[in-house]
Every structure is written in C-alpha cells, then in structure tokens.
Amino acid sequence: MTKYILQRFLTAIPVLIGILFVTFALARLLPGDPCVAMLGEKANEVTCAAFNARYGLDKPIPIQFAIYFRDVLRGDLGISFRYGRPVTDLIIERLPVTIELAFAAMFLAVLGGVTLGIISARKQNSLIDVATMVGATIGFSVPVFVLGLFLAYMFAIVLKDTPFSLPPSGRLSAGMAVPSLPATLGLEKGHRLYGVASFLGNLYLLNAILHGDMALFKDALRHLILPALALATIPMSIIARMTRSSLLEVIGQDYVRTARAKGLGERAVLFRHALRNALLPVVTIIGLSLGFLLSGAVLTETIFGFSGVGRILFDSITSRDYAPIQGFTLITAIGFLFLNLVVDILYGFLDPRIRLG
Amino acid sequence: MIPTLRFWSVLAVFTAAALLLAACAGVAPTQPPAPTQPPAPTQPSAPTQPPAPTEAPLQLLSASVDSCDYGGELKAIEALDKYTVKFTLCFPDPAFPAKAADTALQIHPAEYLEATGGTGQLLEKPIGTGPYMLSEWRKGDQMIFKANPNYWGEKAKAETLVFRWSAEAAQRLVELQSGNVNGIDNPGPDDFDVIENDPNLKLYPRPGTNVFYIGMNNTYPPFDKERVRQAFAMAIDRKRIVENFYPRGSIVATQFMPPSIFGYTEGLDWYPYNPEEAKRILEEEGVLPGFKTTITYRDVVRGYLPEPGVVAQDIQAQLQAIGVEAEIVVMESGAFLDAADAGQLDGFHLLGWGADYPDATNFLDYHFGRGASKQFGNGFPDLWEVLEKAASLSDPAARLPLYKQANELIKQHVPMIPVAHGGSATAFQAVCQGAHSSPLTREKMAVIDCGSDTLVWMQNAEPISLYCADETDGETFRACEQINEALLSYEVGTTNVEPALALRYEANADLTEWTFYLRQGVKFHDGSEFDANDVVKSWEVQWDAAHPLHKGRVGDFTYFQAYFLQFKNAQ
Numbered sequence: 058m059t060k061y062i063l064q065r066f067l068t069a070i071p072v073l074i075g076i077l078f079v080t081f082a083l084a085r086l087l088p089g090d091p092c093v094a095m096l097g098e099k100a101n102e103v104t105c106a107a108f109n110a111r112y113g114l115d116k117p118i119p120i121q122f123a124i125y126f127r128d129v130l131r132g133d134l135g136i137s138f139r140y141g142r143p144v145t146d147l148i149i150e151r152l153p154v155t156i157e158l159a160f161a162a163m164f165l166a167v168l169g170g171v172t173l174g175i176i177s178a179r180k181q182n183s184l185i186d187v188a189t190m191v192g193a194t195i196g197f198s199v200p201v202f203v204l205g206l207f208l209a210y211m212f213a214i215v216l217k218d219t220p221f222s223l224p225p226s227g228r229l230s231a232g233m234a235v236p237s238l239p240a241t242l243g244l245e246k247g248h249r250l251y252g253v254a255s256f257l258g259n260l261y262l263l264n265a266i267l268h269g270d271m272a273l274f275k276d277a278l279r280h281l282i283l284p285a286l287a288l289a290t291i292p293m294s295i296i297a298r299m300t301r302s303s304l305l306e307v308i309g310q311d312y313v314r315t316a317r318a319k320g321l322g323e324r325a326v327l328f329r330h331a332l333r334n335a336l337l338p339v340v341t342i343i344g345l346s347l348g349f350l351l352s353g354a355v356l357t358e359t360i361f362g363f364s365g366v367g368r369i370l371f372d373s374i375t376s377r378d379y380a381p382i383q384g385f386t387l388i389t390a391i392g393f394l395f396l397n398l399v400v401d402i403l404y405g406f407l408d409p410r411i412r413l414g
Numbered sequence: 415m416i417p418t419l420r421f422w423s424v425l426a427v428f429t430a431a432a433l434l435l436a437a438c439a440g441v442a443p444t445q446p447p448a449p450t451q452p453p454a455p456t457q458p459s460a461p462t463q464p465p466a467p468t469e470a471p472l473q474l475l476s477a478s479v480d481s482c483d484y485g486g487e488l489k490a491i492e493a494l495d496k497y498t499v500k501f502t503l504c505f506p507d508p509a510f511p512a513k514a515a516d517t518a519l520q521i522h523p524a525e526y527l528e529a530t531g532g533t534g535q536l537l538e539k540p541i542g543t544g545p546y547m548l549s550e551w552r553k554g555d556q557m558i559f560k561a562n563p564n565y566w567g568e569k570a571k572a573e574t575l576v577f578r579w580s581a582e583a584a585q586r587l588v589e590l591q592s593g594n595v596n597g598i599d600n601p602g603p604d605d606f607d608v609i610e611n612d613p614n615l616k617l618y619p620r621p622g623t624n625v626f627y628i629g630m631n632n633t634y635p636p637f638d639k640e641r642v643r644q645a646f647a648m649a650i651d652r653k654r655i656v657e658n659f660y661p662r663g664s665i666v667a668t669q670f671m672p673p674s675i676f677g678y679t680e681g682l683d684w685y686p687y688n689p690e691e692a693k694r695i696l697e698e699e700g701v702l703p704g705f706k707t708t709i710t711y712r713d714v715v716r717g718y719l720p721e722p723g724v725v726a727q728d729i730q731a732q733l734q735a736i737g738v739e740a741e742i743v744v745m746e747s748g749a750f751l752d753a754a755d756a757g758q759l760d761g762f763h764l765l766g767w768g769a770d771y772p773d774a775t776n777f778l779d780y781h782f783g784r785g786a787s788k789q790f791g792n793g794f795p796d797l798w799e800v801l802e803k804a805a806s807l808s809d810p811a812a813r814l815p816l817y818k819q820a821n822e823l824i825k826q827h828v829p830m831i832p833v834a835h836g837g838s839a840t841a842f843q844a845v846c847q848g849a850h851s852s853p854l855t856r857e858k859m860a861v862i863d864c865g866s867d868t869l870v871w872m873q874n875a876e877p878i879s880l881y882c883a884d885e886t887d888g889e890t891f892r893a894c895e896q897i898n899e900a901l902l903s904y905e906v907g908t909t910n911v912e913p914a915l916a917l918r919y920e921a922n923a924d925l926t927e928w929t930f931y932l933r934q935g936v937k938f939h940d941g942s943e944f945d946a947n948d949v950v951k952s953w954e955v956q957w958d959a960a961h962p963l964h965k966g967r968v969g970d971f972t973y974f975q976a977y978f979l980q981f982k983n984a985q
Contacts, residue, residue: 089746095968104970140879141968154554209585213588213589213591214588214591222592225585225588227555227594231576231578231594231868231870232556232558234550235552368554
C-alpha cells in the first residue's frame with residue numbers, strides 16, 4: 058500500500074506540472090490585454106509599459122512561466138493585478154464562502170431529493186408523486202439566475218414582514234459583527250497559523266459555533282438559505298427522480314418480495330432492505346452533482362452577492378487578472394488530483410477484490 | 415459509497431489545500447511589503463491619543479523640480495506656514511481648483527504615509543478627516559463606517575454607515591424594496607418605472623458627465639471637407655439612438671460638453687436631423703453615390719455607450735438610408751484606442767469620454783486643443799486660439815463666453831458628431847432626507863437621514879482599496895469620499911467646487927500660483943492634527959515617481975498623471 062501511494066505521488070508530479078502549464082497557458086490565451094482591462098481609457102503606451110514591467114509581463118512567456126513555476130513551488134501564487142494582494146489571501150477570504158455555500162446546497166439537495174424520491178416511489182402515480190415529478194422537472198429546467206431572482210423576490214418582498222421573510226442577498230445583515238477567530242486565539246498577523254484561523258473564521262457558521270454566537274449563526278444561516286436553495290434545486294431534482302426510479306426498480310425485485318413474505322413491516326422493508334440498494338446509483342449522482350455545484354456557484358454567488366470563488370474567478374477573467382485565474386484554477390485542479398488518489402486508495406479498502414499496485 | 419466520498423473528499427481536500435496555502439501565506443515571499451507596523455487607525459472610538467501639546471517648531475515641507483522640461487504641470491508645492499500651501503505651476507491652469515477637489519487628491523496624515531510605506535495598511539485602513547471613519551472592512555461582504563465624533567463640519571446623520579454591493583441591478587432593487595438597504599446605485603433602466611411608481615421609493619436621476627460621439631478624421635477624404643462632415647452630422651438621428659439604446663436619464667447631446675460640466679453652452683443646438691438634405695449635400699460634393707466606408711468601434715461597455723454593438727448597427731442602418739455603405743469593424747480595445755489616437759482610423763469611429771474633473775479643459779482642451787491626439791486629424795487653429803484664451807483666465811464668468819465660442823466652432827468644423835450623454839440614477843427609500851445622486855458618482859452619505867442610526871447603501875461592486883490616489887474606479891472613489899477629504903470638494907449633487915480642508919484659495923494673475931489657506935483645528939481620525947505638511951506629503955508621494963512612498967496599490971497614480979501630465983522623476 059505504501060509503495061502504491063508513493064508511486065501515485067510520484068506520478069502526480071508530472072500531472073501537477075502539466076496543470077501548472079495548462080492553467081498558465083489558458084490565462085495567457087484569454088483575448089485582451091491585462092493593462093487595457095485594468096486601466097481602461099488611461100491605458101497607453103507609457104502606462105502599459107510601466108504596468109507590464111511591474112508585473113513581469115514584459116518578459117518572454119517562457120521566462121514568465123519559469124518564474125511562476127518557481128514561485129508556486131515556494132507556496133506563492135502571485136499577486137492579483139486588480140486587488141494588489143497575494144492570491145493566497147484571496148483564497149483565505151473567498152474559498153470559505155464557496156465551501157459553506159456548496160455544503161449547504163449539497164445538504165439541501167440530498168435531504169430534499171432523497172426524501173421527495175422516497176415519498177414519490179411509495180405513493181407511485183398518486184397526486185403527490187405527479188406533483189413531485191412535475192416539480193422536479195421544473196426545478197431541473199429553470200435556470201439558476203431566474204430561480205435566484207424569483208426566490209429573492211418571493212422571500213424578501215412578497216413575504217416581507219412575515220416570519221418567512223429571508224434576506225435576498227449578502228452573507229450577513231448590514232452591520233452584523235463577526236468576531237475575529239485569529240484575535241480570539243491570540244494570533245497576530247504574521248503568525249504561521251494566522252491564515253488558517255482567518256480561513257476558518259470566514260466560515261461564518263463555524264465561526265459562530267466556535268464563539269457560541271447564536272445571533273451570528275442565525276443571521277448567517279438565514280442569509281445562506283436562499284442561495285443554497287437556488288444552487289441545490291437542480292441537483293435536488295435529479296436526485297429525487299433518480300431515487301424514485303431506483304427505488305421502484307428495487308422494490309420489484311425478488312429479495313424485497315422475500316422480505317415482505319417473511320412478514321417484515323413495510324417500513325423495515327423499505328429502509329432496511331430496499332433503500333440501501335436503491336441509493337447506490339443515487340450516490341453516484343450526488344458525486345456527479347459536485348461539478349454542477351462548483352460551476353453553478355458562479356451564477357448563484359453573483360445573484361446573491363456572495364463574493365466566493367465563482368465570483369472572483371469571473372471578475373478575474375473579465376479583468377484579465379492572471380494570478381487569481383491561475384491560483385484558483387490550480388487549487389481546484391489539485392483538489393481533483395488528490396481526490397482521485399484518495400478514491401483509488403479507498404477502492405481497495407471498500408472492495409477487497411480490487412488490488413492496488 | 416464512493417461518489418459520496420468523492421464529494422466530501424473534494425471539499426475536504428479543497429479545505430486542506432486552502433489551509434495549507436493559508437498557512438504558507440504568512441511566509442509567502444511576495445507578500446506586499448509590510449513596512450513598519452503603523453498604529454491601528456480604525457478604532458471608531460478614535461481619537462484615542464491626542465497629540466502631545468509640545469510645540470516643537472514645524473519643519474515645513476516642500477517639493478519642486480528645477481525645470482518644467484520634464485513635461486508635467488507642477489513646478490513646486492510648498493508649505494508656507496502651518497496652514498498655507500502654495501502650488502506653483504508650469505503653465506496656467508484654470509481647472510486647478512476642480513482638480514484639487516478630486517477624490518484622487520485627498521489628504522492623508524504625513525506620518526501615516528511614512529509609517530505604512532505608502533501601501534499595505536494605507537490601502538485598507540485609511541486615516542482621514544471625513545465625516546465617517548472606517549470601522550471594519552469585511553472583504554467580499556460589507557464595509558462598516560462609524561460617524562466621526564470630531565468632524566469639523568456637520569456631523570453625519572447616521573451613526574453607522576454600511577456599504578454593500580451586488581453586481582445585479584435586479585438584486586439591488588429587491589434589496590431596496592425589501593427595506594434591507596436604504597439606497598442603491600444604478601437601478602436597471604427597466605426598473606426606473608417600478609421605482610417611480612412605488613410610493614416608498616424615490617429615484618434620483620444622475621446627469622451624465624460623459625459624451626458618446628461619432629468621430630471623423632479630416633485627413634481622410636471625403637472627411638477632409640467640412641461640408642461633408644456637416645452633411646453626415648445631419649444624417650444621424652441621435653434622438654432615435656438615445657431613445658432606443660440608452661437608459662432613462664440619458665440625454666441627446668447638443669454639443670461635446672455635458673450640461674453638468676462647466677463649459678456647457680446653454681441654448682446651443684446641433685444640426686437638425688435631415689437625411690434628405692444630407693444626401694443632397696453629399697451628392698453635390700461627389701461623395702454619393704457609391705461611397706463606402708467603415709464604422710470602427712471596440713466592444714467595450716461604458717456609461718457613455720452601454721450597447722456598442724447595436725448602436726453601431728443602427729448607425730450603419732442610418733447611413734445605409736442615405737446611400738452610404740458602411741462596414742462595421744470591431745477592434746480590440748487597446749488597439750482601437752491606439753489607432754484612434756494615432757489618427758489611423760478612416761471612416762467613422764465610435765468613442766466617448768467621461769469626466770476626470772468637472773471642467774471644460776478636461777473635455778475640450780484634451781480633444782481639440784493644440785496638443786490633442788490625431789483622433790480627428792489636423793486640429794483647428796481658430797479653436798486652439800479660443801481654448802488657450804479660456805485656459806488663461808480664472809474667472810468663470812469670463813471663461814464661459816469663450817467656451818460658447820469654442821462649442822460653436824466645434825459645431826462648425828464637425829470633427830465629430832456628439833450623440834448622447836449617458837445617464838444613470840440612484841434610488842432611495844422615500845423617507846430618506848438629503849438623498850441625492852452625484853454627477854461624479856461621489857454621493858455624500860453623511861448628509862442622508864433615513865430616520866435610523868444605520869444607513870445601508872448598496873452599490874455595483876466592492877471598493878478595491880481605500881487609498882484613492884492610486885484608484886480609478888467609481889465604486890472605490892465613493893467609499894473614499896466618506897472617509898477622506900481633499901483641499902476642496904464638490905457640492906452635494908453637483909460638480910461645483912466648494913471649500914473642504916482649505917477654507918479658501920487664490921491665484922496669481924497668470925494662474926500659475928495657487929495658494930490654499932487651510933482650515934485650522936481639523937483632526938485626523940487618529941487624533942493627529944491636520945496641517946500644511948500633510949498636504950505637501952500627500953501630493954508629493956503621488957507626484958514624485960522616485961519617492962519611496964510612491965507605491966499605492968499598483969503604483970500607477972493614473973489620475974494624478976491625467977491631471978498633471980507627467981510625474982517628477984518619471985522613468
């Protein structure tokens with residue numbers, strides 16, 4: 058096993074270099090000049106020459122890549138033209154936003170999708186079943202931005218001044234104080250763990266729990282509901298449909314009939330025997346939904362004013378801000394690379410018939 | 415279970431990778447230089463440490479160049495005494511007060527500039543003299559300000575000011591309608607009616623300080639003939655373009671100058687739309703039939719040109735109607751601007767201009783003065799003469815007739831066809847007293863009272879930094895405007911200049927020496943006293959490209975260069 062993992066790490070090195078090269082090349086292949094994108098009408102030969110010199114864009118592309126490669130090895134993802142700040146700082150600020158949103162959306166999608174799918178299957182061809190499946194089809198078809206605006210309008214304006222009113226955008230109410238986790242832990246800027254604490258502190262729900270601040274927790278949760286719901290709707294619809302069809306198929310199989318013949322109650326048959334097998338393809342869909350959540354987050358974050366990874370990538374692409382494009386793409390790619398390694402290793406644990414190495 | 419594991423593993427790995435990077439961030443080699451640790455400036459309870467009352471003699475600062483050959487406008491900045499600053503210019507500039515009022519030229523404590531090294535904390539934790547102090551900037555989420563209890567002027571109406579942002583106009587409107595925010599910037603054009611029909615809301619149209627024009631270069635035939643250019647001026651239905659492709663609040667341009675900027679001529683009208691007459695003239699001049707040309711533009715959305723593509727197509731159709739076949743050419747933005755400035759664009763080109771500072775020199779001298787680019791081909795000496803005369807006077811009453819003359823000459827020579835002044839708006843809850851829109855997008859939140867302790871404002875985007883000397887973005891300037899102040903300021907909702915940190919100013923006869931008399935007893939948010947050295951230092955670090963504090967966020971100081979043409983010690 059150790060040998061296998063070592064081999065995989067070694068083979069990951071050329072893949073990582075490839076990813077570095079591709080992200081670097083993709084950023085450079087974007088049409089348009091960063092100087093013009095940043096300076097607008099003020100861009101001219103003189104200002105652009107100074108701009109390019111400052112950011113090393115006047116050097117030949119291979120040299121730029123070599124410098125970038127060297128810096129990445131040192132843990133430095135570069136400085137954003139637009140923000141004038143290290144990309145690592147931006148990741149500390151923005152990645153928690155997307156992670157919190159993706160977790161919440163996946164939670165809603167699984168909870169809602171599986172529940173609706175089970176109800177639908179159990180009440181096949183009933184009004185509930187038809188309504189659920191029609192709802193799922195609509196949910197699958199409505200674009201995120203339309204749904205997002207609809208939800209915001211419905212919960213912020215139509216239900217205004219009712220207990221169901223929800224804020225239409227932002228992560229917290231205006232002026233809501235957020236305790237600083239680094240300060241609570243007594244970490245000064247420059248401390249090695251300062252960035253880690255800042256990152257965790259930017260997960261507002263976690264921050265609220267760690268500080269026991271229920272007002273903050275409630276406010277952050279209220280702000281998270283609508284964007285998470287908008288983001289979760291499509292995967293929830295898919296999961297509901299898949300759960301229903303898979304469960305119906307399993308319920309018709311011999312071993313379920315046998316379980317019923319043994320005198321088991323319907324609930325035990327469903328949850329102890331049928332559902333576990335029925336959920337296998339559903340689980341596959343849940344895994345595939347991750348890609349959607351990450352791509353869908355761009356629109357959701359824009360609509361709901363969440364400044365997460367999607368939003369900053371969009372802004373960086375429009376302003377030809379190379380460093381964040383490369384940095385955020387790289388961290389995503391590294392995430393998938395390590396994930397594949399983890400999953401391959403887990404295959405061996407989960408199914409002993411699969412031999413590693 | 416594998417796919418589920420896949421999902422959670424991705425998030426876990428993302429988190430782990432981010433944490434790793436975060437851990438590395440503290441030692442990242444390219445972290446922007448964090449010079450010395452400056453005093454924490456943003457405690458709302460400031461001033462915490464009033465300056466010691468020792469009366470050490472103030473060492474007056476100054477900065478100068480030996481000669482004006484470096485190409486810039488400034489020759490010297492001197493603190494004459496603790497509360498007097500003199501600016502010496504290389505040539506007359508009647509717009510100097512308008513420039514000195516700009517957000518990019520706000521005053522910072524000299525000591526804080528030194529302590530921050532001209533960057534770092536200066537960008538995120540500014541110390542100003544304004545009616546609000548920054549309390550917290552929660553990146554990506556909101557910016558919270560507290561009223562400055564020691565403000566020299568009228569105190570802010572709301573104790574707390576919150577800036578939020580959303581790129582979506584529809585979302586901003588929902589926030590306003592839901593009562594979560596008190597005011598929003600740039601409601602969508604389609605929402606103007608919704609706001610006006612809602613008794614709880616009020617729209618404040620913002621007059622455009624820009625112009626969209628169709629340029630022609632008089633070095634390419636047949637545009638070398640003035641009569642031909644006049645004919646084309648008659649061939650374009652500007653009203654149709656504005657009505658179809660511009661948001662409410664936009665107006666049809668009658669001249670190059672926007673109405674809200676000094677130098678606009680009341681009552682002057684452009685050539686009436688008359689395609690038949692245009693066609694007749696073009697036939698007489700031998701241009702028609704059979705004239706083929708181009709319409710060149712860059713596909714970049716600006717306030718003066720919100721829909722470049724469809725406007726280009728409409729102009730193409732209008733030209734087609736008089737028998738001119740125009741091919742549309744789309745260029746990359748930078749290449750387009752370079753080609754226009756170099757006079758390389760034959761045919762028509764679509765471009766515009768937004769005010770850097772509210773004075774005719776920023777529009778007319780820049781485009782039609784003796785040193786203008788070749789965008790319209792060869793300049794017009796009679797126009798140069800008038801503009802130079804106007805630029806040598808400081809009295810607005812004396813300058814205005816000259817700009818009337820200039821605007822009439824532009825109409826006669828038709829270097830371009832002015833089409834539109836693109837407008838926008840703000841919207842507030844109807845209960846808000848003092849709500850307004852600023853032509854320069856520098857709304858002053860301190861004068862707005864919505865009846866609660868907290869005023870929430872939502873704009874299009876997050877400010878980029880709070881050191882506006884090195885920024886160009888309107889959203890950023892608005893945030894700076896709440897915290898910092900310049901020598902002069904713009905009156906609420908107008909472009910008129912009024913005193914701010916300077917109580918008054920005066921110029922010598924030839925407008926090359928401007929002396930500003932500063933307000934006394936003004937304190938910065940950290941409790942330190944404002945004086946002439948702060949003015950000299952704040953300007954000097956922008957002016958001198960070799961100054962160790964000439965850093966900012968990117969180090970461009972774009973507006974300073976735009977206003978004063980060149981840096982001292984520029985490479």
